[in-house]
Structures are given as structure tokens and as C-alpha cells.
Amino acid sequence: MRKIYFLLFFLFISFASLAQVVSEKEHLIVMQLTDGDTDVHKKFIRQLNNIMTAAPNAKIEVVTQGMGIDLLKTQQNPYEKELGLLVNKGVQFVICENTLRQREMKKDQFLTLAGFVPSAILEIVMKQEAGWIYIKAGD
Amino acid sequence: MRKIYFLLFFLFISFASLAQVVSEKEHLIVMQLTDGDTDVHKKFIRQLNNIMTAAPNAKIEVVTQGMGIDLLKTQQNPYEKELGLLVNKGVQFVICENTLRQREMKKDQFLTLAGFVPSAILEIVMKQEAGWIYIKAGD
């Protein structure tokens, strides 16, 4: 009898956690972040977590440019831990080198989890050409 | 003679209304709305009407998330009638359930013409994977 209760409990837990999974497929998603606002960043991190819950096998590349690169700066970054957890779930973060030059910032001002691309726009273009799906983040 | 005037008048009217049709094809368009501003909503509704005039056989799915879901709320919605007319023309409106949870809102606070999707982003991703064309609405 106990075994059955255990089994039912196990099934319930499985169902509860599966309930939010919408797709088991490997979706390839490239997201563009241009906004430097901390509130926008907070919502964006929540959104990334929501996507990885709904589609646990998705791969997301977040391409930051303009003020959006502030999401990944080392100094006073309230989201460092959460960004690390997202990397473990399959999210990659990259920074636009054109923006670095323009804003006169250096690579060592950014979290080591972040990568770099020469041109944010061209990165998004080439990812789409390779079949990735584009989403513009922020309001 | 009167018949000819009538015919010319009829042809003129037909031409005038046809003049704005750009494409007779069935275009599949998925539009993302994240903005809660009433002025943005007003422009957006005008834009949806413009698209359906230019491409009367288009199918549009409007995916709302964040503050964008306010476009579809029941209370004090100045656009209820226009939204209904757009549905008749082939526009579908859906609301992100992740946003509902986050903003602690319930499905019965929204117009019955609106549908629901578990995750706005994943909906837009899957629509694009199925060949729909993505447009981000708002400024």
C-alpha cells in the first residue's frame, strides 16, 4: 500500500513539474538586448528563466549592444549569480565590440561568463541565417 | 447614358478601394506587443487595420506579454469594439500566462475574444519555426 502512495506522490510531482514544460524540442533562439535599464534587466532575466522552464532543451544566445551590455558588467551587478545559473541552463551571453569601442570600455570590465562578438547586428544576422529564431528583448 | 455614368462611377469606387491593396497573398504574421501605453495601443490598432487593408488575406497573431496584455483587459477598454472587428478580419489575440502569474491577474479579467499561451516568447519562436513572419510592435 505504501508503495502505491509513493508511486502516486511521485507521479504527482512529475506532473507538477512537467506542467510548465511546453516543448521538449531544441529551439535555437537569438535575443537582442539594447536597453540598459535595471528594471528591464530584471524582467529579462525572469523571462529567460521562463523560457528555459517552458523549453528546457532550448539554446538561447543573448546579444547585448549599446546600453544593454551593462547587464554583464562586473561592477555592482545584482544579477551575477542568476546569470551564472542561466549559463548552466544553456543561455550564452555576448557583448558587441563596436559598443565597447564606442563607449570606451574594456573587456575586463565584464563578467567572465560573457563572450564577445565584433558586431552585434551582424551576429544576429548570421545566427538567423543559420536558422536561429530572432526575438527583440525589452519594451 | 445614365448606365455608363453609373458604370464609370462603380469602376472608380472599385479602383479607389482596391488602390490600397498591396498583396492578395496569405501572409502569416506574428506580432509581439510588450508595451502598456494607451497611445501605443491606439497606433497599434490603426496599424493592424492598415495591414489588413493592404493584405486582406493576411493572418495575424498578436502575442501580448508584460504590460502589453492591458490591450485586452475587460475593464475600461476603449478598443473593445475595434478589437472585435479585427478578429473578424483575421487577427487573433493571445495573452502570456507567465505574465498573468507574474502580475497576479486572472483570465476572467480579459476580453473573451483573447486566447492564452503558456509562454509568449516560446509562442513567437514556434510560430516562426512554422514559417510565420515576426514583427516587434511598438516604438
Added chain:
Amino acid sequence: MRKIYFLLFFLFISFASLAQVVSEKEHLIVMQLTDGDTDVHKKFIRQLNNIMTAAPNAKIEVVTQGMGIDLLKTQQNPYEKELGLLVNKGVQFVICENTLRQREMKKDQFLTLAGFVPSAILEIVMKQEAGWIYIKAGD
């Protein structure tokens, strides 16, 4: 000996200028501009130049609508010369006729380098259907 210095200098220069070229391919990019802010326009023009440097064989069509069409107005346009240079590099600029009607503006209020499309959204949709890659400009 002098020849070698010259050769080394030439190689250095070539490398320095090549360093920024990311792709020699012909990328087809359709960019949507809805924002009327002059600062946004300034950043956008810089961005267009960055893309054409990174991908010199790219073709870009900039579709302006709403307040975004102000980028191309004749009167007090600080970017007229830069826009002309961009056209020479392979960038095309078009204006939405729906916006013209809505804002009660006339075609002769815009730079002659700009073209016109009946509907901005439908233009972007049809370009994407023809294989062009979509990027939403602005923040």
C-alpha cells in the same frame, strides 16, 4: 631594405583595415525604424556604418514608419550627407505611405534619396518572405 619596410607597413595597414571585416558574404538585412528621436537616429547611423564595415557586401533596407520617417525629412536634417554616403555603400531608405497619410505629410518633404512603400509592415513581411533578415532598430 626599404622595400621590406614598405611591405611590412603595407601588410600592417591591410591587416588593420581587414580586422574589422567580419564577413564578405552578401547579407540581406531589413531594418525597421519607428523612433523619431535624434539621438536614436545618430546611434542608428553609426550602427549602419558599423554593419557596412563588418560586412561590406551586405544590402540593407531601412524601413521607416511612424516618427521614424523624420530621419529622412528635408528640413533641418543634420544627417543628410551621411545618409547619402550610406546609400553609396548599399543602404536603401524607404518611407511608409500609411504614415504619410496619418501624419498629413507630403513626399516632397523628404530627401530624394528616400523611396516609398505603401505599408511599412507589409514591406518588412514581404522582404522576410524573400529571405531577408529582420532587425528592429532603436532601443
